Amino acid sequence: MKIKLDILVIGAHPDDAEIGCGGTIARHKQLGYKIGILDCSNGEPTPHGSPEIRLEEAGHAAKILDIDTRETLDMKNRYIENSIENRIKVADIIRKYQPKIIITHPPEDWHADHVAVNKIVSAAKFQAKLTKTDSPYDEFYPPRIVYFDHAHARIQRKIDFLVNISDTIDVKIRALNAYKSQFIDNRDNRAIFDFIKDKASFLGQQAGIQFAEGFSMPEYFLVQDITTII
Numbered sequence: 163m164k165i166k167l168d169i170l171v172i173g174a175h176p177d178d179a180e181i182g183c184g185g186t187i188a189r190h191k192q193l194g195y196k197i198g199i200l201d202c203s204n205g206e207p208t209p210h211g212s213p214e215i216r217l218e219e220a221g222h223a224a225k226i227l228d229i230d231t232r233e234t235l236d237m238k239n240r241y242i243e244n245s246i247e248n249r250i251k252v253a254d255i256i257r258k259y260q261p262k263i264i265i266t267h268p269p270e271d272w273h274a275d276h277v278a279v280n281k282i283v284s285a286a287k288f289q290a291k292l293t294k295t296d297s298p299y300d301e302f303y304p305p306r307i308v309y310f311d312h313a314h315a316r317i318q319r320k321i322d323f324l325v326n327i328s329d330t331i332d333v334k335i336r337a338l339n340a341y342k343s344q345f346i347d348n349r350d351n352r353a354i355f356d357f358i359k360d361k362a363s364f365l366g367q368q369a370g371i372q373f374a375e376g377f378s379m380p381e382y383f384l385v386q387d388i389t390t391i392i
């Protein structure tokens with residue numbers, strides 16, 4: 163059966179979607195939306211992982227988040243390129259699932275894979291609407307791209323809006339725990355759990371709530387009813 167998604171999260175590596183917006187994914191699943199994750203690479207090699215382990219961990223995290231689908235593309239970890247071939251691969255996934263919102267990496271990041279995926283997704287958004295292509299799927303123009311606030315950089319990024327994840331921060335942390343090879347076996351990365359909570363707490367404080375995730379947008383944020391802003 164063909165699923166149409168409300169939200170498609172596109173990350174360079176398994177775990178990027180969870181770090182960037184795991185709380186938002188869990189919250190919107192609770193609200194009844196259909197959500198999928200696309201990992202552009204299998205994330206390997208890493209010091210403690212293998213392709214099989216990473217796939218199993220990503221599947222486990224997907225179950226914890228209760229998402230509707232998760233796919234992995236075959237882009238080369240550490241060497242992801244903004245090529246026409248990769249643009250078409252992502253465009254086909256966009257056509258296949260017809261998401262209303264795409265969430266992906268922000269443009270500013272020291273990790274070249276993340277920057278490449280940001281550019282690939284922008285190009286794929288446009289590519290997906292083209293007619294008379296070789297794609298097996300119908301054309302589709304996704305209305306919106308949103309950037310999560312996760313990057314390997316202390317670059318100051320603008321945040322356009324916050325999502326309340328006070329009820330789902332624990333689901334996010336559990337989903338990250340599924341990546342044992344990355345965040346538990348690798349001692350250097352264990353601090354991520356405190357970092358994620360501290361950051362969500364800091365952002366939550368800016369809105370008078372407990373925990374939040376931040377997002378930015380390349381286009382204007384349109385409001386139909388100004389009284390809905392809280």
Ligand SMILES: [Zn+2]
Nearest residue numbers: 174175178276
């Ligand atoms: Zn990554």
